[in-house]
Amino acid sequence: xxxxxxxxxxxxxxxxxxxxxxxxxxxxxxxxxxxxxxxxxxxxxxxxxxxxxxxxxxxxxxxxxxxxxxxxxxxxxxxxxxxxxxxxxxxxxxxxxxxxxxxxxxxxxxxxxxxxxxxxxxxxxxxxxxxxxxxxxxxxxxxxxxxxxxxxxxxxxxxxxxxxxxxxxxxxxxxxxxxxxxxxxxxxxxxx
Ligand code: GRF
Numbered sequence: 001x002x003x004x005x006x007x008x009x010x011x012x013x014x015x016x017x018x019x020x021x022x023x024x025x026x027x028x029x030x031x032x033x034x035x036x037x038x039x040x041x042x043x044x045x046x047x048x049x050x051x052x053x054x055x056x057x058x059x060x061x062x063x064x065x066x067x068x069x070x071x072x073x074x075x076x077x078x079x080x081x082x083x084x085x086x087x088x089x090x091x092x093x094x095x096x097x098x099x100x101x102x103x104x105x106x107x108x109x110x111x112x113x114x115x116x117x118x119x120x121x122x123x124x125x126x127x128x129x130x131x132x133x134x135x136x137x138x139x140x141x142x143x144x145x146x147x148x149x150x151x152x153x154x155x156x157x158x159x160x161x162x163x164x165x166x167x168x169x170x171x172x173x174x175x176x177x178x179x180x181x182x183x184x185x186x187x188x189x190x191x192x
Contacts, residue, residue: 008080045057
């Protein structure tokens with residue numbers, strides 16, 4: 001039986017949807033058991049409804065509620081996909097080495113507190129970087145820390161705006177995240 005994966009998202013949810021589609025297509029050998037969302041207005045919730053994935057809205061600080069939900073779903077892995085909040089201590093302890101995140105830059109550059117959304121791509125452009133990309137990494141108590149599992153480069157183009165760059169990076173994320181997660185759950189890459 002496929003391992004069970006819960007996904008946490010706060011916004012648009014395009015990565016959430018791409019993980020569900022990859023799972024249903026057999027490209028990601030994990031069953032998506034539910035979506036945890038800390039924003040009642042998130043588009044991710046509409047996607048969950050359309051895709052018939054159970055969704056639970058949990059306050060950003062409610063670490064215990066998040067843990068209970070993950071246990072109820074019998075999740076073995078947790079994938080953050082645009083989850084704008086820190087994972088609390090109970091979840092981190094119970095799911096040590098089992099929580100993964102996608103970040104739209106080449107960490108350790110352009111990560112940490114305050115580095116989210118267009119701010120990341122604005123900073124990349126301001127620094128005159130020629131290349132940015134996607135990082136898939138294990139989650140620890142601080143933002144964007146943790147063992148890097150894989151990275152994919154995206155060239156910065158001469159006429160890029162932060163929005164254009166964000167769109168191209170996200171397109172790459174949606175293809176790359178399911179592949180790396182699949183390798184991880186199948187034990188083809190190590191989580192440390
Ligand atoms: C992605 O760029 C992801 O890397 C970052 O947040 C964004 C989420 O996008 N952590 P979406 O909600 O999956 O469309």
